[in-house]
Each structure stands twice: as structure tokens, then as C-alpha cells.
Amino acid sequence: MPDIEAKSDPASRAMALCDDPAAFFGHDYTAMMSIEREPLEALQLEGIRHRLATLRGKVAMLGKLADNQGMDDIGDLNAVVPLLFEHTMYKSYPPSLLENGRFRDINLFLSKLTSIDLTGIDVSQCRSIDDWMETMDRESPLMIMHSSGTSGTMSFLPVSKREWDKFGRALRVTFLQNFGDDPAAVENGGEFHAIYPYFRHGGAGHVRMCEIYVNHICGSEERLHTAYPGRMSSDLLYMGAKIRAAQAKGQLDRLKISPALLARKAELEEIQAAMPEHLMAFFTELAETLKGKRIFFWGAQNLLYNVTKIGHEKGLKHVFSPASVIGTGGDVKDGMVMPDDWKEQVCDFVGVDRIKMCYGMSEVLGLHNKCANGHYHFVPWVVPFVLDPDTSEVLPREGVTTGRAAFFDLGAETRWGGFITGDEYTIHWDEPCGCGAKTVWAEDGIQRLSVKRGGDDKISCAATEGAHKDAMSFLNSFE
């Protein structure tokens, strides 16, 4: 029975929503999206107040910001906006710390963004980002996610393993169910095989999702199928991003290559050389072993489309079970060109009648599904805000407002959930949606605010493939 009916006090109910939103709504997507706005906002306000009270003494950056703003508590949802973190916060360390592998300093930096004490972890032996990520995975309660570093610096998001698992439980609900579905029905279509046409391991948010697929979607490592074994090298990714940044600045000639990376050149080249072969083997596995099976895919449009293209070249259609679930990010990332009929092509290849479109980002752990009417409905544990694009003032939570997207992620318990994105969206606050879902919704067509300005650093996966290739070709010029 969903917890929304429980008669406990508002503070306890707000905590229940923050602590495990999936359980709060009885693992029922329809219940999740049917909560009325007024009681939901009361819970959200209570939740933010609780997070602020608990975290301001533990997350140093939040404490500083709250001190600067002279804020101890908030009286309404919009009042929290001055305390939201800019999306640049997670990369506000000197670029040379990463360039010179000063991971102890990077941990000091991260310690101010999380309530978890990282100072006891010995990273003195880490020679590369990969070393450091592996050490932190092993020895800290965090699973740090990094961005693609399009500006030449990587953002590091300190998400705890517990938060990631909580997100996974919620995703099982929002990924697999549609509004109006009987939650039990989804379990009747057979077990899922999750497919991911990329690396199994790595520090980028989208690769970290593999953990969620194993633990919450397909239920076992054997039923997760990835194209490349091992780990996507974060160092190589960083190198690729740095090359781009250096190109943009006309400083390619003065780019420093870390000796640790140069030493691994042969190993990395081998991985890259084997990639096409792995991809074809992966494809064969899909088409033969998984034929007719129920698959789950979530990932960037280009990854999805690349697999589809191979299928079309081989003349394959309706390869998997019609009960498969295919989902992807809602909006095209900068620089990516997809054919107009890409969705039809994907559906035709997979054998499903729809692709689930979602809006979300690694910094805010909630994916918002697009409904049948083309609207993105926000999950109840993520509080949306619209900021004036010119002044950054928060706009009223009524009518229709367009501006910069900002969120509060109530699920964040070790880091501060308030986050200002670089996206622009239009929210309809009080107009009911024909699909029946009650939560507020954003129009289709969410875009980067800085599409034309470039250079920002949203945590996204669209750049990773290109960056990888650039890096290899650059390393090759250092024979």
C-alpha cells in the first residue's frame, strides 16, 4: 500500500519521501505521478528544510553559501533558490590539480561538497584518474561521477553508493512502468536483459548506470550485455577533452601529456583497436543469443542509433520481444545530428512500438518521463524551479514560465541537492495534463541555454565517444 495514505506526521512523511521515494509510492509509477500538487509541495518544503538543517553543518560549501546569504531556514519552496549550487560548482578547483594528479587536493575539494569525510583515504599512490577513481570506489562510500570535461576540466560529483542504489530502486519504477500501468503487470513480461553498447565500467555517469541495470533492472551481471569489457579510461577521456580545449585556445603545441598516460599508450591502443571487433561481437550476441528476449536499453540517442544502424545493414527487424523497454534522453545534445525518422528506425529494429523519452542529468537523480502528450512530468522527489534567464531571479510557481532550469533533489543526503542547470525549459505549473499525471510538467524542446555560446560542461555522454577517438589519434602522434 503506498505510503502516501499513511497517517504519520508531515515531517516523517517528508523523510519517507526523501529516503526512499520508490517505497513511499509503493513502487507504483501511477501513484507516484498522481499525488496532488498541494500536499506534494508541503512534503517537498518539509524535505528541503530537513536537508538544509542536516547538511549545512556538514557540507562546507553549503554552509558558506548559507552564511553568505544569511539564511537558516526557508518558508516556501522558492526561498531555497539563493542556496542552489551553480552547475560549475563541481569543477571549481584549479585545473592544474587534475593535470598534475594532485588527488589528495581533489579529495580536499570534494570533502567540501559532501558530508562524507574523505581525508582518511590514502590516494598518495594514485598516478592517474583511473587509479584514483578505482581507489575511491573501493575505499569510500562514494561512487564519484565525472563529466566529459568539455571545457578541459572535469566536474566530479560525489554521489554516495547508497544514493545511487536509492535512485536505482526509483528507476525500476519510472523506467519500466508507464502512467496507468498495473505495477504487477511489468513483472509478467519475463526477465530483462540489459544491453549497453559501451564499456561495462567507468566513472562517467552513463557508465555508472550499468550498476543500476545489474542491481535493479536485469538482476544479474550475466544478463547485462556491454560492448566493451573492462573500464572506459577516465584519463583518456580527460585527455581528449583537454585536446579539444587546447585546440580551441590554439595551444595544442604546449599540451602536457601525463607520463602515466603515455606509459599506457600501448594498452589503450590495444583497447581501441579491438573496439570494432567487440562491437560486432556484441551485435552478434544481441541478434543471436538475445533474439526474441525482453531487453532493456537506456542511453544516449547516438549509442542507440548506432546499434540500430548495424541492424538495418544486416536487414534485421523486430529482433527482440515487444515487451522490451527502450529509453533515451529527450533532447538532442549539441553537435549530434539524428535522422528525422530515427525513432521509427529504432522501433522497427527492436520490435517495440515506442521509445521512452526522459529528461534528466547526473547531478539530479531523477529521470522525468515524457507522457503521451509530449510533456515531461517531474518525479515527486525532484523539485523544479524556473529562473529568469537574464537576472537568475526565481519565477513564480504559477501559470506558464520559461527560463533556466533549476532543481532540488530530495534524495540527496550526503551532498546538497540544489542545482542550477545550463538548460532552459518552459513549465506549466497549474495546467492539468491530458495524460492524467498530476505532477507539474515541462514542454518538449528543452535546450541548452548556451547552445550558441558553447564551452559549458554539462555532465553528458554525447561527447565521450568523440573525445575518446581524438585522444587516441593524438597519442599516436607521439611515437
Place this chain on the structure above:
Amino acid sequence: METPTETMPVAPMILRGRIVTDHLVEVGGRGGDLVFRTPDAHRFADLLPLGDPGRLADLYSLSFEDILDYLEALGARLDMATNAHLREACRLSYLTAPTTPPIVDASYAALPAMFARGHVREMAEKTVGIRYLEGWVEEELDGLRLGVRCFGARTLHIIAGNSPMISALTIIRNAILRSDAIIKTPSNDPFTAPAIARTMIDLDPGHPITRHLAVAYWRGGDEAFEERLYQPHNVEKIMAWGGYASVKHVTRYIQPGLELVSLDPKRSASIIGGAAFASEAAMADAARRLATDIGAMNQVGCVNARVVYVQSGTDEEGVERLKRFGEATYRAMLDLPEAVSTRPKRYDRELKGEVDALRLSDDWYSVIGGTDEEGAIIVSHMPDPVDFATRLGDRTANLVPIDDIGEVTAAVDAYTQTVGVYPESLKAELLDVLPLYGAQRFVTLGHAVEATLASAQDGIEPVRRMGKWIINEIRA
């Protein structure tokens, strides 16, 4: 807010002495500032170019002194007190310019001086050589008598909108070269060039210089239109100012017979030696100078200081020294007169996000000011510029501590234009080294925006390149 069509401002098109205000279409000002109307360039695509290059001949009936007479008379008419076209353009520019009204006013007030006889003569002499403009210059080479003359060319100017002085400079250069100009105005300054052109028509509608100027606005990148106009039978040269997108975009039309003179998008840097810390007076002096290079024209120019390398030392003491210097620079920036610098028109939101994030990252950075969107000084605590250095603007600069002047080559790359140096004596160490890395112009700190117009620009000689250098080889 929507402006009713009838009251919406009009940027007229100028077609060689004719003012066009019909077939208007609405176009948006950059950043959504202002929607204005302008004649639909598509309808006039065939009238914009000169066509027959032989029609340049009328300019050759003028002597250089005639040209100076004309420009001098034009300069005298570019007086805000008496020129209604200019007043109107200035008022409308408040709405489109990246700077604020006091700065726009100051730029407009500076226009007449650009046309002063002595100034134009100096510019022509230094950037071309008047005798090459006036006739054939002959010299004896080994076994050859060589005549050289600089002819005008049919040129399209894609100008930048950060200062109204760019329109005036383009018109002056066009006149001294006896060239024919089509000025493509930018949406952040669509009014200045037509206002000067209308003043030229008032001055002498039939004068060859008046008759060799066309001014139009179209959306940059309008392929259908540009492909038609940007052809060797229409123009021989394209002079493109600034903006990576605009320069990169133009390159697709370059082909044999159509030359690009590109004033690439650039950035500038400053280098301040340890001498700035020799005394309180020296520090105050350097801070005032740096504040000027950062703040002048509200940092909308490529000449403005952005990343500043300071030989303060990188130890704790050095960083403290740099913070004090940063405070002094910030205060001096706020004290700049409003004709030079004001609170920015609209602080870049993305930049604000970056600056606000660094403010909390106070182990590594000190952010001075910026809470009121007035501009900020970011002091790096490590010898490391911020990763968003290319986005610095709106009176926001980054001071980077260094121990040794040898480290400053990092400040300079292929995108560097001006390097401001303090003290003057420090230049000796830099003059012969930094150009190898990309520096194009050295200035005494505090004078970055006072660019002389009588010299090279961006490491090239654009005025010489705007002419056609014709030779006559005479052999016995």
C-alpha cells in the same frame, strides 16, 4: 515587451547615395534587446554591389587633398549637437550596444576627431603610403624600372558592433584607398553606419566618396543571400572583423578572385612585474592602470585585459600580496569615470555561475566583488588561470600569481592580441619572445584601449591588404 510595428525603429539601407526605407522586414537585435526594421536585403541583392569595376574611375578624379577635404567636412558634421541622424543612431544604439549609454555617448563624441585632417593624413601615410595612393611610384631595381601603385577594390566589410568607431574607421579607410564599400552592419550596431552615410548624403549626395558606400543589414549566415553577393564579380575583398562564428562562416565563400582580410577574434593579456610591489605608490599605479585595461569600454573589446599574470610570488605571502593588489584593482575599476566604464549592461549569466562557484571555492580562489554584477577580480591562489578564461568579460578579470617572468609565455597563444606590460622596462624581456607565441601588440599597461589607427592591426597590415598593389615593370 512587443513594440508596435509603426513605432519600431528603422535601420535604413544606403545604396550609393540613395536612402532606402521600403520593403521593410523585422529583424531581432542581438540578445533580444531590440527588434528593428530594415529593408529586405534579398530584394536589393543586385543593387548592393557596384557591378562594373570601371565605375571606380570617378574616385580617381579626386586628389588626396580632395579626399581629406571631404572627410574633414564630414567629421565636422558628425557633431551630436547638430546632427539629427547621429543623435537618433546614438539613442537607438543604447538599446543594441553591448556597452552602456555613457560609453556609447563617449564613443559617438569621439567620432569627429577620427576625421581630422592631420589624423587621416597620418593614417594614410603610415598604413599605406600616400604617394602609392596618388600615383605610380617608380624605382630602379637591378635591370628593371618598377612602378607600383595601390588601387582601390570593391570590398565587403563585415564589421563588429562593439564600438561605433568601427563604422567610422571603415568609411575613412574606404575613402583613402579610393575603394568601394558595402558595409554589412551587425545587429548590435545597425544604426551608426547608416547615420554616417546619411550625413555623407547631406554633405554631398553626388560626391564619388558618397557614391561608393552601401550599407545594409542582413542576418549573418543567410546563405541564400550571401552566396549571391559574395562572388568575385561583385566584390574582390571581404574584410571581416571579430566574432569566431562570423569569420569562420565567411571562409566558405573564399575562392580565387575573392580575398579574405580577417581580423580574427582575439583576446588580450597583461603581465605585471614584481616592480609593482616595490612601493605602495607603485602598487596603486599598477592597479589603476590594470583597472583601466580591464574596465574601459566595459571589457567588450578584444584589447581589454582578461587574464593577468602578476609576479607577486606564489607562496602564501605572494598570494596575500596579490589579493591586496586585486582589492586595489577592483576599487580602481569602480572609480573609473562613467564615460570609460560603468556597471555592465547585463552580466553574463554563465559567467556569473562560474564566478559564484569560485567564491565558495576559497581554498583556491579569492573573488573580489561581483555580488552586485558590477564586475569582479578573481585571484587565483595557484599559478593557474581559471578554466573559463575565454569567457571572462563584463569587467571580470583573473589575476594569476607567478614567480618568474619566464612563465608568462603561457599567457600568450594564437588568439592573443594585446599584451599590456608593467613596468615599461619589463617589455625588454618580452618584446622579442612573445610574438613567437602569438602576441601582436604590446602596450604600456593602462593604455590597451587607446589603439593607434596609424599602424598595423592584429599582426597584419589590413589597410595595405585592402588595396590592390599593381606593378608596372619597365625594361629597357
